Amino acid sequence: MVNMLKIGLLGTFLFLWACTQASPVELEEVPFSEPSYHPREEAVLPQEIIVPEPVPNPVPNPVQFCGQADHAGASILSDEEALSYLALVNRCQRASNSFEPRDLSPVNVESLRVRGGTHHLMRSTAARAVEDMFQEAALAGHRIIASSGYRSYELQTLFFYHWVSRYGRAEAMRFSAVPGHSEHQLGLALDLSTVEFAGGLYGAFITTPEGLWVRDNAHRFGFIVSYPEGREAETGFIYEPWHIRYVGVEAATIIYENNWILEEYLWYQEG
Ligand SMILES: [Zn+2]
Numbered sequence: 001m002v003n004m005l006k007i008g009l010l011g012t013f014l015f016l017w018a019c020t021q022a023s024p025v026e027l028e029e030v031p032f033s034e035p036s037y038h039p040r041e042e043a044v045l046p047q048e049i050i051v052p053e054p055v056p057n058p059v060p061n062p063v064q065f066c067g068q069a070d071h072a073g074a075s076i077l078s079d080e081e082a083l084s085y086l087a088l089v090n091r092c093q094r095a096s097n098s099f100e101p102r103d104l105s106p107v108n109v110e111s112l113r114v115r116g117g118t119h120h121l122m123r124s125t126a127a128r129a130v131e132d133m134f135q136e137a138a139l140a141g142h143r144i145i146a147s148s149g150y151r152s153y154e155l156q157t158l159f160f161y162h163w164v165s166r167y168g169r170a171e172a173m174r175f176s177a178v179p180g181h182s183e184h185q186l187g188l189a190l191d192l193s194t195v196e197f198a199g200g201l202y203g204a205f206i207t208t209p210e211g212l213w214v215r216d217n218a219h220r221f222g223f224i225v226s227y228p229e230g231r232e233a234e235t236g237f238i239y240e241p242w243h244i245r246y247v248g249v250e251a252a253t254i255i256y257e258n259n260w261i262l263e264e265y266l267w268y269q270e271g
Contacts, residue, residue, distance in 0.1 A: 065233075065263055066093075067231075068236060070091070073092065074093055074094045074181070076093075077099075082186060085125070085188065089182065091236045095180055096180070097179075099185060100152060100187075103125075104150055105128075107127045109130060110146065111146045112199035126188050129222045130190055133221040134146075137210070137213055142210045142213045143194065144192055145199050146190060146191075146192065149189070151184040156177065174232070175237060175238050175240065183243075191243050201242045205242045219249070219253045219255070219257075220252075220253070222246050222252050223244040223246055223247070224252050225240070227240040227243060
């Protein structure tokens with residue numbers, strides 16, 4: 001079966017949406033310094049993208065590193081499995097195209113890209129944890145900015161192919177998940193920024209007081225930095241100091257203390 005996604009319509013919507021956003025701020029060149037995963041209005045997008053329905057893999061894959069694996073052979077989590085706070089999506093495991101968490105809730109924290117600051121959605125437990133985290137960061141003198149929370153399969157498709165059109169597929173996959181493979185579709189991930197970066201996503205986030213605070217404190221609220229430095233071979237992603245993902249306080253603390261990625265924690269859990 002083939003899904004025909006009318007990207008043209010989505011593009012029009014995005015153009016109208018982008019027009020309501022604040023003007024971008026010029027920043028110094030840093031690695032992967034593109035401003036966040038919000039395609040610009042001049043983005044060249046294919047008029048129509050054909051996304052084949054994946055063929056389910058009847059043999060469940062054991063937990064494994066699959067940083068460079070081929071997405072085509074990925075197994076598909078049931079919607080029930082995808083609702084676990086420990087649900088693993090990587091290059092060899094993914095959510096279904098239609099998966100959408102039932103408990104999405106507005107995240108009431110500051111955003112420079114979305115007026116009102118409550119547009120971002122996450123699953124409710126993760127959303128409350130983000131609000132607690134931002135509150136404590138503020139008490140410590142840090143103003144963190146929310147940049148991008150839940151993304152539907154369709155929105156991730158739009159974002160991913162935007163980056164493919166700019167950098168080519170292989171390069172885009174290093175920092176943007178193939179649709180279905182995104183922690184943002186699970187409703188558990190949030191991208192973070194600062195006022196200095198005008199809400200954009202930059203590797204240099206880790207050089208800011210906010211980025212350092214997030215690195216050292218996010219686990220206390222149940223979050224991990226999913227794609228740590230020097231782990232691209234296992235995760236498939238460059239270091240993304242801005243991308244946090246909810247797993248619960250216990251798992252996040254163990255992962256933080258051991259410098260693990262989620263795959264390692266799941267291995268450890270399986271004994
Ligand atoms: Zn992200």
